[in-house]
Amino acid sequence: MIREIVAKTILSRVSQVDTIFGLDYGMNLYRGCQHRCIYCDSRSRCYGIDRFDSEVLVKSNAIDLLRDALSRKRKIGIIGTGSMNDPYMPVEREVGLTRRALETIADYGFGVHVITKSDLVLRDIDVLKRIARVSAAVSFTITTIEDDLARRVEPQAPPSSSRLRAMKALSDAGIETRVSLMPTLPFIEDNWNNVSAIIEAAHQHGARVVIPWFGMSMRDRQREYFYRQLDQLFPGLKQRYQRTYGADYSCPSPHADDLYARSHALCERLGLATRVMPRLAPSAEPLSLFDPPL
Numbered sequence: 001m002i003r004e005i006v007a008k009t010i011l012s013r014v015s016q017v018d019t020i021f022g023l024d025y026g027m028n029l030y031r032g033c034q035h036r037c038i039y040c041d042s043r044s045r046c047y048g049i050d051r052f053d054s055e056v057l058v059k060s061n062a063i064d065l066l067r068d069a070l071s072r073k074r075k076i077g078i079i080g081t082g083s084m085n086d087p088y089m090p091v092e093r094e095v096g097l098t099r100r101a102l103e104t105i106a107d108y109g110f111g112v113h114v115i116t117k118s119d120l121v122l123r124d125i126d127v128l129k130r131i132a133r134v135s136a137a138v139s140f141t142i143t144t145i146e147d148d149l150a151r152r153v154e155p156q157a158p159p160s161s162s163r164l165r166a167m168k169a170l171s172d173a174g175i176e177t178r179v180s181l182m183p184t185l186p187f188i189e190d191n192w193n194n195v196s197a198i199i200e201a202a203h204q205h206g207a208r209v210v211i212p213w214f215g216m217s218m219r220d221r222q223r224e225y226f227y228r229q230l231d232q233l234f235p236g237l238k239q240r241y242q243r244t245y246g247a248d249y250s251c252p253s254p255h256a257d258d259l260y261a262r263s264h265a266l267c268e269r270l271g272l273a274t275r276v277m278p279r280l281a282p283s284a285e286p287l288s289l290f291d292p293p294l
C-alpha cells in the first residue's frame with residue numbers, strides 16, 4: 001500500500017564527521033521500502049516504521065521542505081539519501097520524488113550521495129550530471145555476485161547484474177560510482193569467492209570506491225524477520241546464527257579479519273579506494289536559483 005503523509009522535516013544533519021560516505025546531511029523522501037531485503041535494519045523498532053513491509057509512506061511536502069531547508073543553509077554540503085529506504089524503489093517510477101529532490105539539490109548547488117540497488121537511477125543521469133559540478137556519487141549496494149542468491153535475500157530489488165550494468169552506464173557518463181559491499185551475511189555471503197568477484201566486478205564496471213563491511217547488525221524486529229526468512233530460505237541456518245551471536249547487535253563474519261585483509265589488498269591492487277572523505281569541488285558555493293543550468 002502507498003500512502004501520502006505530511007512530514008515535519010526532510011534534512012537531518014550528520015552530527016559527526018562521516019568517514020564512511022562523507023555526508024553532511026541525510027534525507028529520506030519515503031518511509032518503508034519495497035525491496036524487502038531480508039536483512040534490512042530499517043525494520044528495527046527504534047525507527048518506528050511499524051508497517052515496513054506492507055506500506056510505503058510518501059512525504060508529499062518533501063520538495064517544499066527541501067527547498068526551504070536549502071535556501072536557509074549558509075554552507076553547502078553533501079546530502080545522502082538511501083540509508084533508510086531505497087530512493088529508486090518501484091514507487092519512485094510513478095511518484096518521481098527522488099528526481100524532483102535531485103533537481104532541487106542541483107538548483108541550490110549542493111552535492112549528493114545516493115545509495116541504491118536499482119537501475120532506475122539511470123533515468124536521472126541528466127540531473128546527476130548537473131549536481132556533479134559540486135559533487136555527485138552513486139553507491140550500489142551489492143552483497144552477492146550471484147543473481148539467484150540476490151533474488152532470495154533482496155527479493156524485490158533488481159538483481160546484482162542490473163546494478164553492475166547501471167554502474168557502468170553512470171561511470172561512462174562521468175558520475176562517480178561506488179560499491180557498498182554491505183552487509184555481508186555470515187555463512188551465506190562471507191566467502192572470498194563472492195567478495196573478490198564483487199570487487200573485481202566493481203572495478204570492471206567503473207567503480208572508484210568499494211566500502212566493505214563483513215558482517216551484519218541485528219536487533220528486535222529486524223532479527224525476528226530475518227530469522228523467519230532464514231527458516232524458509234536456508235533451513236537450519238537460524239540455529240547457527242543463534243549459537244554464534246546470541247542476542248548480539250553486532251554480528252561480524254567469523255572470517256572478517258581475513259576478508260578485510262584480502263579485500264583491502266585486492267582493492268589496492270585494482271586502484272579502488274575503501275573509504276571516502278568529504279570532497280566538494282574547490283569552488284563550490286551555494287548557487288543562485290537564477291544561475292543558468294549547465
Ligand code: SF4
Pocket residue numbers: 033034035036037039040041042082083084085086117154157
Ligand atoms: S533496499 Fe535498503 S532500505 Fe530497502 S529493504 Fe533493502 S536494505 Fe532495506
